[in-house]
Amino acid sequence: MKKRITALIMSAIMLLTLCSCGKNASVRVNSAKIGKGVYAYFTDLAKRECEKNGETDVTALANKMLIRYVAVNSEFANRGIDLTLEEKSTLSNTVNSYWHLFSKYYEGIGVSKNDLYKIEESKCYETRLMEAYYSENGDSPMTDSELKEFFNNNFVAFRSATGFLTTVDENNNTVSLSEEERQKTAEVFKRMANEINEGVASVDNAASYAENVAVTDSVVVIDKNSTKYPDGFFDNVKGIEVGTAGSFTVGDYIFTVTRSDITSDELFNEYKSDCLKAMKGEEFEKIIEAWTAAYSVN
Numbered sequence: 001m002k003k004r005i006t007a008l009i010m011s012a013i014m015l016l017t018l019c020s021c022g023k024n025a026s027v028r029v030n031s032a033k034i035g036k037g038v039y040a041y042f043t044d045l046a047k048r049e050c051e052k053n054g055e056t057d058v059t060a061l062a063n064k065m066l067i068r069y070v071a072v073n074s075e076f077a078n079r080g081i082d083l084t085l086e087e088k089s090t091l092s093n094t095v096n097s098y099w100h101l102f103s104k105y106y107e108g109i110g111v112s113k114n115d116l117y118k119i120e121e122s123k124c125y126e127t128r129l130m131e132a133y134y135s136e137n138g139d140s141p142m143t144d145s146e147l148k149e150f151f152n153n154n155f156v157a158f159r160s161a162t163g164f165l166t167t168v169d170e171n172n173n174t175v176s177l178s179e180e181e182r183q184k185t186a187e188v189f190k191r192m193a194n195e196i197n198e199g200v201a202s203v204d205n206a207a208s209y210a211e212n213v214a215v216t217d218s219v220v221v222i223d224k225n226s227t228k229y230p231d232g233f234f235d236n237v238k239g240i241e242v243g244t245a246g247s248f249t250v251g252d253y254i255f256t257v258t259r260s261d262i263t264s265d266e267l268f269n270e271y272k273s274d275c276l277k278a279m280k281g282e283e284f285e286k287i288i289e290a291w292t293a294a295y296s297v298n
Contacts, residue, residue: 028298029070037115042066044109063297069122071291076125081132087124095120127273130284134276142276148268151275156237157221157260157267161206162214163189165252176252185210185254189247192256196245203245203258219260221271223278 026036039062046061083091095117099106106116134142165182169175177185192209195201206213224234232250240246240259247256262268268275277284 027066029067029295030298032070032074034066034070035115037111038069038118039066040110041115041119042069044111064292066297067292067295068288069119071288071295072122072126072129075291076129079129079132081125081128083121083124083128087128091117091120091124126288127277130276130280131273133284133287134280142280147272147275147279148263150279151268151271152263154278155221155223155262155271155275156234157219157262158237158240158257159203159216159219159260160258161189161192161203161209161256163210163254164212165249165254182249186247186249189254189256193245193247196256196258203256206256219267221262221267221274223274225278 027034027039042065043058043062046058046065050057050061095113098116098120099113103113106112133139136143163185165177165185166174167177176182188210192201192206196203201209203215206215222228222234224238226234230250230253233255236246236248236250236255237257237259240257242259242261245256245258247254249255
């Protein structure tokens, strides 16, 4: 739970760059009245995504986001689904964390804590709707065995030590290390991997091998389309034998990675929703788009 909240907070930091351009009045989507704070959130988000476009494009995108929000909430209510106590607890913790860090920002764009709760709650609704849609008794049933096969083939679990093949010059610009320095660093990370495999080292003591090393504090799970790591990272990790360590370079980053077994039921159950989203996310997005056809902002 803590890992997921942390990831959400990192995503929310991007919101700090948004402009304060919230609406001063509520709007309606069909017959549903939407509070001005919720609309301010979507208008502000649209402003960021359309920063080089005019007000017409901003309004159109904000309305599209708002319609999607209402369509998801309506479908969730119509299907008689409810969030579990654990989901509600996680939701509350997420919103509290966001509000603790960014309350001044949100208040500045006219978004209250309750507005933020509604928006995050709708994201939970979407996850539950997708799970219901593809459940055993859903509209398009999928079995756990199908999902697990996809999970095993398209996700990796690992811990990593990340080094940087860059430095800062006298003008405070980031520049690549010389070829000689890059080679020396690569040898250090390769030695780290070898000694992990020999049982005389671990990812946890990576800092004793090199300076400025970022180490994951627990097992990380990503799918092949993850943007959390540079292109090529997934394939390199996939090429490491489970239970062993390997070292490789991607661009200006160098890694020593210990690959974990991803086939455990524990990991699958923890990341089942992520697996479903990776497998069926694009398809489900089209389903949501079909739901939105019945709604309009007025």
